[in-house]
Amino acid sequence: GVTVCLLALKLILGIISGSIAVLSDAIDSATDVVGGTAALVSIRVAAWPADQDHPYGHGRAESIATGVISIVIAMAGLLIVGRTVYSIIVGDTVVPTLIALVAALVPIVIKEILYHYVAYQARKFKSSLLMASAADHRKDAITSVATLAGIAGARMGYPLLDPLAAGLVSLAIFKLAYDTATRATRELMDRIPEDTTMRDIKKIVLECEGVEHAYVRARSLGPNIFMEIKIDIDPELTVSEGHGIAKSVKSKIIAEVEGTADVLVHVNPHYD
Structure with missing residues (x-):
């Protein structure tokens, strides 16, 4: 619910303000919605008891969902990179309005709170999927800081900083996609516990x-x-x-x- 509300906030304010960085942040939040939905479904499937066809249970559902999430995240990163490169090459840059600062500041606070809560739950239940979700919240907070800096810089007379901030968001997204895919691969390849x-x-x-x-x-x-x-x-x-x-x-x-x-x-x- 919180992530959907943040997505709507970033999308609406990004369109109103004209900030590419905020719109990139909105795309990032869209991946969170997809990932969160996949996480909820896979956790329920993973909790199914073992049966005749699955004598080891359904724990792999979490690993599979983690892999799918990594693909979705990487695709979002590519989309943002494409838009950023286009804006810089064509010169399609605008100075974001003041409302864009709100769109960047609010998610920083909310996402940091969510990170600590989900990370606690992940350690409690020893869930790699929940830990991936927690890392995603922390990544969102960090990328929103970059978005905030880009918007502030653009408003101070450096409009190119707004698309550059979007580019930084994409780098964080690619890093998250890599880490998430690595975690899923290790589990699917029967990696030993710690x-x-x-x-x-x-x-x-x-x-x-x-x-x-x-x-x-x-x-x-x-x-x-x-x-x-x-x-x-x-x-x-x-x-x-x-x-x-x-x-x-x-x-x-x-x-x-x-x-x-x-x-x-x-x-x-x-x-x-």
Whole structure:
């Protein structure tokens, strides 16, 4: 709702003021609306429980949506670059009216507040999609600062600064598109969780009674972590005792490693 209102504000005031920078900011906000809609849909899909056709759940929906968002953001950047280059080459520059300053100042405050709120939620739920959304809010605040500077410069007698500010907005958009696409690609390629998480997992496994050695593999699917663990135990133990150790390993990891969706523990006899 907030982003839609900001989009309408920037679009209307951008047209009234004649500021290319504000209109570029409006295009940027339009990508936020598209991205936010995709995020809401994908989060709901990712929350669907595992089924026969999707035994690992639907966590990939977040990664796919993140990739789509990156494409939309990049397209918006290209659109702004095209308009900026045209204005500079043709000389189609105007001095924005005073109302353009309002269109740039209001989003700075609102977007910075949204950044802190969404970033908190992203850390709480360990969601890459929400973190991408938070980064987008921070990017919006920064680009609005550039827009504000460009408008102020144009009103002080340097009209070329308005389209140049739009160009700076496009650079920020391209950077965001790259970061978002990189995040999505890492998840789709089964990148391991953070190094600290991997170290914690192995430490937890080795602390379990009966485990002599451990080999851990893990991958992230959206907010969830799936693991495959091989443990070496005393070869003299019975199958039932080995199963008991494996069960304790799984229970301890699920209890202590946040985001764990499933753990497969394979037991091997340890021979010197």
